[in-house]
Amino acid sequence: MFLFLAIVLVTTACQSNNEKNDTVRLAEVTRSIFYAPMYVAMEEGFFEEEGIDIDLITTWGGDKTMTTLLSDGSDIALVGAETSIYVNAQQPNDSIINFAMLTQTDGTFLMARNEASFDWDDLRGSTFLGQRKGGMPQMVGEYVLKQHDIDPHIDLDLIQNIDFANIANAYASGTGEYVQLFEPQATMFEEEGLGHIVASFGEESGTIPYTVFMAKESYLEKHNDLIERFTRAIYKSQQWIYEEDPNTIAKSLSPFFEDTSTDIIASAAERYRNQQSYATDPLFTKEAWDNLQDIMEEAGELPKRLDYDRYVDNTWANQVVNE
Known part of the structure; x- marks a missing residue:
């Protein structure tokens, strides 16, 4: 048995x-x-x-x-x-x-180098480190900017020739006054004093x-x-x-x-x-x-x-x- x-x-x-x-x-x-x-x-x-x-x-x-x-x-x-x-x-x-x-x-946040109170009109004439053309971050970013009467291709100095994986590094190295970043890079950069989260593209763009x-x-x-x-x-x-x-x-x-x-x-x-x-x-x-x-x-x-x-x-x- x-x-x-x-x-x-x-x-x-x-x-x-x-x-x-x-x-x-x-x-x-x-x-x-x-x-x-x-x-x-x-x-x-x-x-x-x-x-x-x-x-x-x-x-x-x-x-x-x-x-x-x-x-x-x-x-x-x-x-x-x-x-x-x-x-x-x-x-x-x-x-x-x-x-x-x-x-x-959307999962990106708008980061600014300066901590001063933010208004969307502050973006006019600025250098904006954008995302890949045709990708969701860039399209949503443009959509939100247009909701605030900003044409990204006319009102900004828009940089789009940096590979997706290198955008955060480019911003950390001094490129651009504004950038769209995912987490955890956005919070990390705030902690390191490289920029400040001033807006959420996720909250602005809807489902x-x-x-x-x-x-x-x-x-x-x-x-x-x-x-x-x-x-x-x-x-x-x-x-x-x-x-x-x-x-x-x-x-x-x-x-x-x-x-x-x-x-x-x-x-x-x-x-x-x-x-x-x-x-x-x-x-x-x-x-x-x-x-x-x-x-x-x-x-x-x-x-x-x-x-x-x-x-x-x-x-x-x-x-x-x-x-």
């Missing part, structure tokens, strides 16, 4: 050890506290609970991220939804489908599908169960980040930002949470899709309007939210 039980236990253990998690190759457009719920899902074991191992790569820029996805260098991409519009407007054989929203506002999980249509068709489990892990983390205190969040994020103090991580995460930049669920609404295309059209970057029902699939998001 004891021998039989021992054999059963050993056999069960071997079966458990042989059961491997599904690996998802995930490409993120940059490394930012703006994407905190994704890192939380990794660090707090939410992906592990769903039988998923994440192979995370940082591709530093929307164009590079989409190239990685299209060339099968990744299975899923976390990037601005505008990249899916650029690709799908060319009618590829394998469309790019947006299936879960991670952030729902936008700023960063979204997307994949090729063929991948989604072949991995229905996996995508549901992936989306469930993200939803768990979205709920978690609105329930926990900033210090707990910082502890979870710190392995992804080893050169950043936990105080800065906590401050940056709280700043994003307070302005509800983190989506509270993975549902990608038509309102957000339409707002995105309006902003792209305003910037002169919209190739053509694309149908929401064709390129956004909330199947898995609806499933996990309604469980």
Whole structure:
């Protein structure tokens, strides 16, 4: 009897050890506290609970991220939804489908070198260190500036020839009077006395599908169960980040930002949470899709309007939210 039980236990253990998690190759457009719920899902074991191992790569820029996805260098991409519009407007054989929203506002902050009280008119005639043409930070930035009657191409000395990954370094080196920066760079620069956060583009621009999980249509068709489990892990983390205190969040994020103090991580995460930049669920609404295309059209970057029902699939998001 004891021998039989021992054999059963050993056999069960071997079966458990042989059961491997599904690996998802995930490409993120940059490394930012703006994407905190994704890192939380990794660090707090939410992906592990769903039988998923994440192979995370940082591709530093929307164009590079989409190239990685299209060339099968990744299975899923976390990037601005505008990249899916650029690709799908060319009618590829394998469309790019947006299936879960991670952030729902712009994630950049306007930094000024001087601490004097800020007015948007102060930007006129200034040197503005902008973002990549056609990318979400630049398009949202232009949209917000125009709401304040500032034409970025006429009223500013706009610099756009610096690679995305080097913008923060360029500002730190003295280029530009104003710059758009993500966290944690914005808070770090304040701490270092390099500038001051004077406005939030996220608060100014409204709900936008700023960063979204997307994949090729063929991948989604072949991995229905996996995508549901992936989306469930993200939803768990979205709920978690609105329930926990900033210090707990910082502890979870710190392995992804080893050169950043936990105080800065906590401050940056709280700043994003307070302005509800983190989506509270993975549902990608038509309102957000339409707002995105309006902003792209305003910037002169919209190739053509694309149908929401064709390129956004909330199947898995609806499933996990309604469980």
